Amino acid sequence: xxxxxxxxxxxMVIFNxxxxxxxxxxxxxxxxxxxxxxxxxxxxxxxxxxxxxxxxAAARIIGAxxxxxxxxxxxxxxTDHIGHRxxxxxxLERAIEWAATEMKRDGLDNVRPEKVMVPHxxxxxxxxxxLTPVPRKxxxxxxxxxxxxxxxxxxxxxxxxxxxxxxxxxxxxxRGKIVVYNAAFTNYGATVRYRGQGASRAASYGAVAALVxxxxxxxxxxxxxxxxxxxxxxxxxxxxxxxxxxxxxxQRMQDRGDRATLRLKMEAKFLPDAESANxxxxxxxxxxxxxxxxxxxxxxxxxxxxxxxxDGGGCIMAWEAARLLKELGLRPKRTIRVVLYTNxxxxxxxxxxxxxxxxxELSKHVLAIESDSGTYKPEGFGLATTAPxxxxxxxxxxAKLLAGIGADSIAANGGGADIGPIxxxxxxxASINVEGSRYFxxxxxxxxxxxxxxxxxxxxxxxxxxxxxYVVADM
Amino acid sequence: xxxxxxxxxxxMVIFNxxxxxxxxxxxxxxxxxxxxxxxxxxxxxxxxxxxxxxxxAAARIIGAxxxxxxxxxxxxxxTDHIGHRxxxxxxLERAIEWAATEMKRDGLDNVRPEKVMVPHxxxxxxxxxxLTPVPRKxxxxxxxxxxxxxxxxxxxxxxxxxxxxxxxxxxxxxRGKIVVYNAAFTNYGATVRYRGQGASRAASYGAVAALVxxxxxxxxxxxxxxxxxxxxxxxxxxxxxxxxxxxxxxQRMQDRGDRATLRLKMEAKFLPDAESANxxxxxxxxxxxxxxxxxxxxxxxxxxxxxxxxDGGGCIMAWEAARLLKELGLRPKRTIRVVLYTNxxxxxxxxxxxxxxxxxELSKHVLAIESDSGTYKPEGFGLATTAPxxxxxxxxxxAKLLAGIGADSIAANGGGADIGPIxxxxxxxASINVEGSRYFxxxxxxxxxxxxxxxxxxxxxxxxxxxxxYVVADM
Numbered sequence: 001x002x003x004x005x006x007x008x009x010x011x012m013v014i015f016n017x018x019x020x021x022x023x024x025x026x027x028x029x030x031x032x033x034x035x036x037x038x039x040x041x042x043x044x045x046x047x048x049x050x051x052x053x054x055x056x057a058a059a060r061i062i063g064a065x066x067x068x069x070x071x072x073x074x075x076x077x078x079t080d081h082i083g084h085r086x087x088x089x090x091x092l093e094r095a096i097e098w099a100a101t102e103m104k105r106d107g108l109d110n111v112r113p114e115k116v117m118v119p120h121x122x123x124x125x126x127x128x129x130x131l132t133p134v135p136r137k138x139x140x141x142x143x144x145x146x147x148x149x150x151x152x153x154x155x156x157x158x159x160x161x162x163x164x165x166x167x168x169x170x171x172x173x174x175r176g177k178i179v180v181y182n183a184a185f186t187n188y189g190a191t192v193r194y195r196g197q198g199a200s201r202a203a204s205y206g207a208v209a210a211l212v213x214x215x216x217x218x219x220x221x222x223x224x225x226x227x228x229x230x231x232x233x234x235x236x237x238x239x240x241x242x243x244x245x246x247x248x249x250x251q252r253m254q255d256r257g258d259r260a261t262l263r264l265k266m267e268a269k270f271l272p273d274a275e276s277a278n279x280x281x282x283x284x285x286x287x288x289x290x291x292x293x294x295x296x297x298x299x300x301x302x303x304x305x306x307x308x309x310x311d312g313g314g315c316i317m318a319w320e321a322a323r324l325l326k327e328l329g330l331r332p333k334r335t336i337r338v339v340l341y342t343n344x345x346x347x348x349x350x351x352x353x354x355x356x357x358x359x360x361e362l363s364k365h366v367l368a369i370e371s372d373s374g375t376y377k378p379e380g381f382g383l384a385t386t387a388p389x390x391x392x393x394x395x396x397x398x399a400k401l402l403a404g405i406g407a408d409s410i411a412a413n414g415g416g417a418d419i420g421p422i423x424x425x426x427x428x429x430a431s432i433n434v435e436g437s438r439y440f441x442x443x444x445x446x447x448x449x450x451x452x453x454x455x456x457x458x459x460x461x462x463x464x465x466x467x468x469x470y471v472v473a474d475m
Numbered sequence: 476x477x478x479x480x481x482x483x484x485x486x487m488v489i490f491n492x493x494x495x496x497x498x499x500x501x502x503x504x505x506x507x508x509x510x511x512x513x514x515x516x517x518x519x520x521x522x523x524x525x526x527x528x529x530x531x532a533a534a535r536i537i538g539a540x541x542x543x544x545x546x547x548x549x550x551x552x553x554t555d556h557i558g559h560r561x562x563x564x565x566x567l568e569r570a571i572e573w574a575a576t577e578m579k580r581d582g583l584d585n586v587r588p589e590k591v592m593v594p595h596x597x598x599x600x601x602x603x604x605x606l607t608p609v610p611r612k613x614x615x616x617x618x619x620x621x622x623x624x625x626x627x628x629x630x631x632x633x634x635x636x637x638x639x640x641x642x643x644x645x646x647x648x649x650r651g652k653i654v655v656y657n658a659a660f661t662n663y664g665a666t667v668r669y670r671g672q673g674a675s676r677a678a679s680y681g682a683v684a685a686l687v688x689x690x691x692x693x694x695x696x697x698x699x700x701x702x703x704x705x706x707x708x709x710x711x712x713x714x715x716x717x718x719x720x721x722x723x724x725x726q727r728m729q730d731r732g733d734r735a736t737l738r739l740k741m742e743a744k745f746l747p748d749a750e751s752a753n754x755x756x757x758x759x760x761x762x763x764x765x766x767x768x769x770x771x772x773x774x775x776x777x778x779x780x781x782x783x784x785x786d787g788g789g790c791i792m793a794w795e796a797a798r799l800l801k802e803l804g805l806r807p808k809r810t811i812r813v814v815l816y817t818n819x820x821x822x823x824x825x826x827x828x829x830x831x832x833x834x835x836e837l838s839k840h841v842l843a844i845e846s847d848s849g850t851y852k853p854e855g856f857g858l859a860t861t862a863p864x865x866x867x868x869x870x871x872x873x874a875k876l877l878a879g880i881g882a883d884s885i886a887a888n889g890g891g892a893d894i895g896p897i898x899x900x901x902x903x904x905a906s907i908n909v910e911g912s913r914y915f916x917x918x919x920x921x922x923x924x925x926x927x928x929x930x931x932x933x934x935x936x937x938x939x940x941x942x943x944x945y946v947v948a949d950m
Binding site for chain 2: 076080081082083133134136139218219220221222244245248249252253256305441442445446447449450451
């Protein structure tokens, strides 16, 4: 039977490879570059936790999570009635107020917004038009943190490069041009460099604007925004994402010797920093309330779609994990702290502010878990390679309680952007890991909407997060 | 080995079924409803054609098709430099002029545009906004042939139905409302009824406008346009497509008891009929030039995307099939006639005009083949059930020449919209059949662009079309 399954898998791979020949049709591909299953460091010490004493609690948690619609209905309120939540926006303010109010109503402890000043970037109106060789509108989406163009736009000839090496070979040939990066998606880590650095690298050769093929394996004329960073050593030029379709069109034109001229208009700009907050709520520990297990997501999103997978779902699952424990009367020895971070997307001010405000108690943080890879079927957790081996051994043991929902793997690495600042101060960090093969199809797009989230997957995530947080906080 | 392959396939099916659980993420599904492999009528008479005499010609044709980039580069010119081609548009006029000029340059016989007056529907500006419970813009695309709204738009409360049965139960509850059809895609034939009839069915209960969930299995906020028809017995109300995301949002709101109010603005209207043309070119037959094998696609498209799969690719493959035969000096006994039909999408005036203009010679049409299911990997041809059994038998025999490129199936049914009028006059009709599982992802959308066409698939289609046309015309 095993042979047949292997053969079956072999044919499947061959079939799928064949079936996915089409150049830009939706394909299942890649993911985070760090998703590869590197082996766990060995040898691990034996676990110090005995999980038998937690089977009953885990059973109650999983049962409750899988029979409750609370998480989904809250996520639906957040996405449908509040919507996307860019830092500085009214929507994010409303979302923060709503969460704090509801968390108090849930009976969680110490509910409070912790003030954070955040960047306030606004997109404004924006457009991209081809003027020659054929007039047409192109779909675009400005990149977060970009400057705008003059009111009349920037009109210039295009030069397309497939990667930074082509840009370097082109060198001064980019002067006065709009540089288009047409880099095919391999994995997020490798491809997102063009979004982050593309503008400044092009500016270093005198380019007047840059356009970046959306960081995605698939497209139905789908633009993906996301943060870019200016190199202080280079002039700032505006930068926007274009669709795979537009990037390939410009590539074809260049390859045929057509001279494409574009007009880019963007009103993007920064307003003065705005007041925002990390939202915090707790289940106070019974015996060691000063020791903390932190569970979290980021509450802000880009200004398109609904911020459902990124990262409304992550916030709701952390919040609901705590609420469920409260409802079940499961109060662990240590404190479980929910943090809904502000401003992950374009500044990380929430994560940095948390570190600064809680510096005195960071050594009491036993574990920090973040969910920020989408709300898909959970497969387990990833623990930072730097975490103590004893903790890893215990997490592997605890994860066995999640085998029944298929969420029992502990990957060799993990963490998250928002918990990064406290991880760098020594807090052991982890991520909840999910089946994320479709995440980058919708990541930072108008299509990141709650209909892309399977309610069942959200329930499973809540169960996994609640069991892991509870047992770690109680062991 | 066969058992293992069967098992492998079984696992693949199970795996794929599992992998496609997500509610609205891109999934491979459905297709034309008529695509099911109904058994071929039996018994068939033995073929009257001996294919051995055609192996050399077929080899030359296939070899030439697979080593030429002409079809793709012409399709790229059509899509990139001319673009989409709605009836009445300047783009369609330019496309017609270009084809006629190039066909003459190719040395094809009797190249001429045959004048056809076509409807001239224009979209104008259009928008859809939610006013309550939460202000936001919704992505939409007016349906072809729809009337517009008053300049201030139509503002009304929404009522969502999943099908016509729910509408009928609602009855007068639709009065004064905007009816939203949220019908999930099953197959094209079953689901497209909401696009075609939705407006008039809603109007019959007093609705003021209708919105139709796009006819597609997948969406990345992707709106799909297409033709609608008004029932002369009902008042005309404006109708537009919305995305799966928007339809599901409105459904969730209704299910929660929210009252959603929308404002729909559309400038859509008909201008006076415009002059257009079917473009015709031939390879004149050597012995029976009055007998005709017709190969065709439709040259018009919707006014979004590039009309690449629908149906630029179909036109280019028919044209290139003839050009290739000419280049190879393969002149068959009968005439091969290429027809690039105008106005398939919103009127079928091209197909009807061809029938009327050529009525006297319809009895001399030996076979009419249309390509209008996208330019994917060809699997063979579909022959109308009404075609003579002797022809079916011969086509099955000829198709063996295409076994080496995997295009040797002759399906139990076939035909096409443009050749429909002459089929109803007795001309045997056929379609080229392709692996179309992804066609409806991009059908009638801004994402129907040439990057979705694999150049290799186009070459294979040209080869299949050319071999079939040549042998039928010569046998």
